[in-house]
Amino acid sequence: MSLLEKIGLPLIRSVDPERAHGLALSALRAGLGPRTYAFTTPRLRTVLAGMSLENPIGLAAGFDKNAVALPALHKTAFGFLEVGAATPKPQPGNPKPRLFRLTEDAAAINRFGFNNDGMVAINGRLKDHKGVVGLNLGANKDSADRAQDFAQVLSHCGSNIDFATVNVSSPNTEKLRDLQGKAALQSLLAGVIDASNALDVPIPIFLKIAPDLTSEEIAEIADVANTSSISGLIATNTTLSREGLKSAHAGEKGGLSGQPLFEKSTRVLAELSTQTHLPIIGVGGVSNAQQAYTKIRAGASAVQLYTAMVFSGVSLVHEIAVELDKLLIADGFKNVSYAVGVDKGLWT
Template sequence: MAARASRKLLRDFLFRRACTTPIAGARHCSSAAETAPKIPHFSKKGRLLTGTTLGLVIGGGAYVSTVDEATFCGWLFSATKLVNPFFALLDPEVAHRLGVSAAARGWVPREKRPDPSNLGLDVWGRKFSNPVGLAAGFDKNAEAVDGLLGLGFGFVEIGSVTPVPQEGNPKPRIFRLREEGAIINRCGFNSEGIVAVAKRLGAQHGKRKLDETTSSSSSSGEEVKPGGKAGPGILGVNLGKNKTSEDASADYVQGVHTLSQYADYLVINVSSPNTPGLRMLQGRKQLKDLVKRVQAARDEMQWGEEGSPPLLVKIAPDLSKEDLEDIAAVALALRLDGLIISNTTVSRSDPVTTNPAASEAGGLSGKPLFNISTSLLKEMYILTRGKIPLIGCGGVSSGEDAYKKIRAGASLVQLYTAFAYGGPALIPQIKAELSECLERDGFKSVSEAVGADCRVATPKVHASSVISLLQSDIKTALKSAFGILDGPLPVTDWCRGRNKSGEITVDGYSAESTISECKDSSRIVAPSIVEPWSPSPSCSAGSTSTCLKDVLPAKTDTFVIPLPAILVGCPKQIDPNSYLTVERLE
């Protein structure tokens, strides 16, 4: 009845409207023969479908209102999987632009669930809620920092940013290798330039400061939450050089002066394969000169209580052992704050070689890069003796992958290609898996697991081998090198140093063996990054050992001592050509 009455009223209204509306050739509709316009009559099937849809919407909304926020958040992240097939149909660069735009406009889910407690850690004095970050290359121009951090990343790295805007290499320049879970790109540092990025970051930074000021009164007394200059997460700024620039150092210095005030950490990118001559900056002399100049530029700026942002270098995976040793030496000598290992590779191995896109020039990222970059990461952790925080990047697509990077020496991990394929739903999945891996192996935190595969347990097979140390020669040498030495001589090697009464000595110095092989073949030992010295005549009467005072550099933090010079009655298992690296502890 109600439906029939509604249709009658609507018919009468339209009839009156038609009669009072001027029509070509007639002023009014006055003919008695005129009939009311016919209103479409919806079928029972249509009414049923409409009613069902409205009912589901209303019922669903009512149910959602009773569901906790965490569950609803999980639904939203899972729902993003429905969009992935659509992005897969698009050109890779078009899909990338849509992804950045969606994150910039807030059209992506926002993580409301807290991270597992065992994922939190401190690096460079910054609190990370979790160690999983987004690598540089996705948000090159800082358009979507808030949206990306809102997805649940522990940190986001923007860039690479060049001083002057540049288009990059001609398109097409991004190629999918879907079956291999990989991507080849030759973008070539396409960037809007540091001025545009600085304006964008400045506006975002100002808005956050205003929000923090507004909420500070109500949140006083609460514990310090993870985050940095980007709010809830940590923001890294990756700096690059212009393609036509003749002074690479000047480009990086300009980036530091303009963007460092907005960064929680800075990255010198010297490893992209798509900028001619860039990787040559990884050479020992070139890298040392570059890092010193950039460090000076950063340190000459005025910084508040939080201090200057840490400076990292991103290196390539296509390096020789000698290259790695040079980079490690520079990093230790200049006290570099960190290394990112690694960028994309120019190599093509099976099964990538069977893909038609493998012949495209550019850097390969994704799953095929995982083993290469993880092996490099482990080697660099050993070379730097765990003294420099490392970010593991390359092929991470699961929580297990992230865990392997951490065990290989990474304090933090980054992903990009897997995110491009898996979308936002991948992030909570990786964090949950990583947390489970830590619990499974008995680690209470990420920090406990860092470098677990590189650690060496002290062997007990040589406990009966008594080693006499030439105390006078070594103490003289250490005093010459460090300026002071009190107490008994401390040397910790796989055969521990002992004093005259046979007790293990410890008083502030340590030594590491650089033996390439030992009785336990599974044991990993750190190779020396300092060249050894040739034996010289002894300065101690009646001694046949090397006089260390003559061969050690003065006032150094790290130096190498030939084993025969300090050990008498050396066990046969020790290679007489081995060395001990002695270093001052922090």
């Protein structure tokens, strides 16, 4: 953790969590963040769904919902970034308060509800970005055709991004997770793939799934993924589980992220990896290099994080990249790709 973060993080955490989130973005935009750029070595460089990454550590969607801090985030150690979720029309999201910091559990609960500036405004900020940047696609709460919303956002923004994520796993938009059912998911993905193919240069499409799935549901999603033309999966979004929490805000409604999600999301990741050859991005509870490495060994080709930065700052990303490289050296891996899935049998 940098000296600036040691001073600034306690101050930011002393205010309302959503306001603190805004202050963190403002600090990055003001040039107060790290300027380490993506830390890389021959072991960390990898290819994800055809995209060349300097390292396999990505920013999860939700931190920069409106793509307002891309130039600053490009200067951090992340190997790739994901912004959004973006919906066709701007929407305010759910009533406040809607973000809760669970310090005792190194976790957070949010029920934002896809609050964002809309695809037109976000697309304007995506132009001429640096590095590998993806967009999380969402649907408007009042939409008559949510499946069409995903394709519409991709059609509008697709020429300015490197990949897109179909987000049907947020627990904060009513009935959105119903789109994870086999028939609905097949139809939705077909529309998104058609939108991608209509771009001048089609881009990789990822599907982000929930951690709160049965083995049967995971198998259905894997079957759909394998028979569609998507490029990969993201496992997982936030959970509705509250098992083992200690914090006062444990009972708040919304999706739980952070440390309590690590084991659950890793088990889903490993199970999914046994049923598909598509690359998987592992997300959920990553707060150090060992946890990133564990997800990779469980089947992840890359990882993402977000909540851990609430407690450790953006400089955490550089620390994870450096230590991950050391872990690969210690285990004799010439490249991170050779470590993908070597331990998945331990999780399934």
